[in-house]
Amino acid sequence: MQTEKVVDHIVKWLKDYALNAKVNGFVVGISGGIDSAVTSALCAKTGLDVLCIEMPIHQAQSHVTRGQEHITNLKRAYKNVSHLRADLTPVFEEFKTEVSLQGEQVVVDMALANTRARLRMTTLYYYAGLKKLLVAGTGNKVEDFGVGFYTKYGDGGVDLSPIADLLKSEVYQLAQALQVTESIINAAPSDGLFGDARSDEDQIGASYPELEWAMKMVEENKTVDDFKGRELEVFKIYKRLNNANLHKMNRIPICVIPNNLRNK
Template identity: 75%
Template sequence: MQTEKVANHIVNWLKDYATKAGVNGFVIGISGGVDSAVTSSLCARTGLNVLCIEMPIHQAESHVTRAQEHIKQLKERFSNVSDIRTNLTPVFEAFKAEVISEGYQTTVDMALANTRARLRMTTLYYYAGLYKLLVAGTGNKVEDFGVGFYTKYGDGGVDLSPIADLLKSQVYELGMYLEVPDSILKAAPSDGLFGDARSDEAQIGASYPELEWAMRMDEKGKTLEDFSDREKEVFKIYKRFNNTNKHKMLPIPICNILKEML
C-alpha cells in the first residue's frame, strides 16, 4: 500500500465532503483502539474542527488509558482537536433498571452490549448537532463488509466512513505512518462492549489476518471443500458471520407495493 498517498487521499476526501456539506468538522468516539485512533488522526489533518469523545460505560482501564493517551498526543500535535469525556455508565444503569431481563439470560448480554454502542451513537449525534459536525465512522473493511462485526445503528450509525475500504492490516500501516501511540498499535483489537478487555479474536474465533485471508478466498469464489484443517475452520467462521450479519451490510429491505394496488 502507498501509505502516504492513501492518507492524503482520505484527508482530501474528508475535507472536500465536509466543505460541501457546510459543516465545521468531525466528531469521533475514541475507544483506545487503532481504528478510532487512525480515523481521528486523519480527520485532524484536514485542519477542520475535530471533537474526540470518550464515552466510558464500565470500561476496562486499559481501554481508558489508551484512549486518553491518544487524545493527549493528538491535541499536542493539532490545534484543531478538542475533547470531551461523557460518562455514560449512569445512563446505561438507568436503562438497565427500566427494561426486562429476567428469563432472557441467553440473549441479555448481547442485547446490552449493543445498547452500549447505541448510547454512544446517540451521544455522538448530540454533539454533532450541537457543534455542526459530521459523525466519522471508524469501521474497517473486514468489520463492515466481511464479518459485520459492529452494531447496527450503534458504531454502524455514522455520516461517513473514511477507512471502510481498508483492511485491518492496512489500518495498522496507516497507524504507524500517522504516529498512533505504540500502546494502541500493540494492543489486541477489542470492541469494548462488555466492560472488560476481551479481544475481537476471542469473540469471533479467528484473527484479523485470518479473516482477511478468508475474505479474499470468498471473493475468489472458493468453498469449504477447497480447504482443510485450520483454513477450513477459519473459512467456516468467516462465512457464518458474513451470512448471519448480511442484514447489516445490505440496504434496509423495502416492501414495494405494486402500482395497480395503489
C-alpha cells in the same frame, strides 16, 4: 500500499466532503483502539474542527488509558482538536432498571452490549448537532463488509466512513505513518462492549489476518471443499458471520407496493 498517498487521499476526501456539506468538521468516538485512533488522526489532518469524545460505560481501565494518551498526543500535534468526556455509565445503569432483563444470559449480555454502542451513537449525534459536525465512522473493511462485526444503529450509525475500504492490516500501516501511540498499535483489538478483557478474536473465533484471508478466498469464489484443517474452520467462521450479518450490510428491505394495487 502507498501509505502516505493513501493518507493524503483520505484526508482530502474528508475535507472535501465536509466543505461540500457546509459543516465545521468531525466528531469521533475514542475507544482506545486502533480504528478510532487512525480515524481521528486522519480527521485532524484536515485542519477542520475535530471533537474527540470519550464515552466510558464500565470501561476497562487499559482502554481508557490508551484513549486518553491518544487524545493528549493528538491535541498536542493539532490545534484544531478538542475533546470531552461523557460518562455514560449512569445512563446505562438507569436504562437497565427500566427494561426487563429476563431471558437467556448470553442473549441479555449481547443486547446490553449493543445498547452500549447505541447510547454512544446517540451521544455522538447530540454533539454533532450542537457543533455542526459530521460523525466519522471507525469501521474497517473486514468489520463493515466482511463479518459485520459492529452494532446496527450503534457504531454502524455514522455520517461517513473514512477507513471502511481498508483492511485491518492496512489500518495498522496507516497507524504507523500517522505516529499513533505504540500502546494502541500493540493492543489486542477489542470492541470494549462487555467491560472485560475479551478481544475481537475471542468473540469471533478468528484473527483479523485469518479473516482477511477468508475474505480474499470468498472473492476468488472458493468453497468449503477447497480447504481443510484450520483454514476450513476459519472459512466457515467467516461465511457464517457474513451470512448472519447481511441485514447490517444490505439496504433495509422495503415492501414495494405493486402498481396494480395502487390503481383503482
